[in-house]
Amino acid sequence: MDEPQILWFGWFRADIIKEYEPLFWEGLRMTVGVTVVCILLGTLLGLLLGLARLADARSPVARVLTRVLLRWPATVYVSFFRGTPLFVQILLMHFAVVPLFMNPADGWLISGDTARDLRQNYGAVITGIVSLSLNAGAYISEIFRAGIQSIDRGQTEAARSLGLSYGQAMYHVVLPQAFRRMLPPLGNNAIALLKDSSLVSAVGLGELAYAARTVAGAYSRYWEPYLTISVMYWLLTLLLAWGVRHLEVRYGRGDSR
């Protein structure tokens, strides 16, 4: 309050943003970091889940096993994470699930001082990365499933008849073609993930929305902080969209002759 007011365009109190500037930069770093990590983890998880949902076998026994061990669990998983609000998943994760595994008193996985240190220093980051990745994995698995199914069966059959194993056929023949078709929906998903990371501010993760909430809470002014992070999010999504378009052009080259 001691610093002089700086007014932009006669109404935008730039001084309050300036006062909390470190929170916004730290927030930007956190938003970008969490988004990048979650895109990678979510894509990996999505690929595994997508393959699990497509798993099949020829012999009756193996077929039943793939159903029970792969298809059904993956289906239930995708159904749960797509069927419940992400915000609810984040609160459940932070205040219920993570404390169960990691708790100074009686954590199933980690307890004592290690648990306290982890929880205190990285609690919200862990919650953010775990819940966003688990959620993104569910959505991305559907993209993989659709992408793989969109490749004509003949491609797999041809590859297998040339002596390639299932894994080799997937890796060398099906996935490269499917990936090209999956790029636009994957890009959409990455943009959604970037925006959804704002929800983790509810558990105290110091990302962009947290910075805005702090300023709004301190000054009861809403235009300045939320407009500021809106512009920052918008620039980030523009950058991401540009990156995806770049990839599309690059991987689309084989098709355009």
Next chain:
Amino acid sequence: MTIRVRALSCVLAVAALATAGVVPAAAQRTYVVGSSATYPPFAYENAQKQIVGFDVDVINAIAAKAGIRVRLVNTPFVGIFASLNNGDIDLVVSGVTINERRRQSYDFTTPYFEARQLLAVPASSTVTRLQDLAGKKIAVVTGSTGDDVASKAFGKTSANIRRFDTTPLIIAELANGGVDAAIGDNGVIAYRVREHKTLKTVDDASMAKEYFGIAVKQGNAALRDTLNKGLAAIIADGTYATIYRTWFKSEPPTLPKP
């Protein structure tokens, strides 16, 4: 068509004049009260989804004395002043501490509660005062007085200050070992800590006395004066003391006069 519309508006205008003449306008209006009902014992939702608590009893008693009608709306604290600004609610009774910064943007009634910041820490903690928390992780409610106290003591952009939306969340974070302490209003912190056997409260005597007030939109002197009159009346006739004893099991302090 035009004639009918004009005739209709004439009838309406006459009707409006008639009602205005019969009863004072103030009595007709129901004032919307914003309160964040996650703040026992001040305001919280009971099993019947009604908002109850000290704040609720006080505003109802004031309204009865001042002859106005009020309707409570559960409004999250983080957006409560925005709702006041844009007219969704007419007044805020939500354990709001009167401070200089808020005075610049809103008008307050005379105090209706005396408060102090209280620390909550694990039962084994050696913390005895605010300064002992230097370098430790602290949970506060975004924009609350506890947030102010922590921000002033340890820097408003410090990564050691963890901000959450509600008091239950800061207590949950503390109970789960995510922070070393939580700071909040005495009434609420004491109430919450009683629910957790692993926690205790620490009273730092150096914390300044603060007062809760009812906030109205800046310039709404009419409503503020009406509320002040009602508040003075319930303090004078002992209603206030009865409500205070019900919720805090102790005798009410003497509140400052304007």
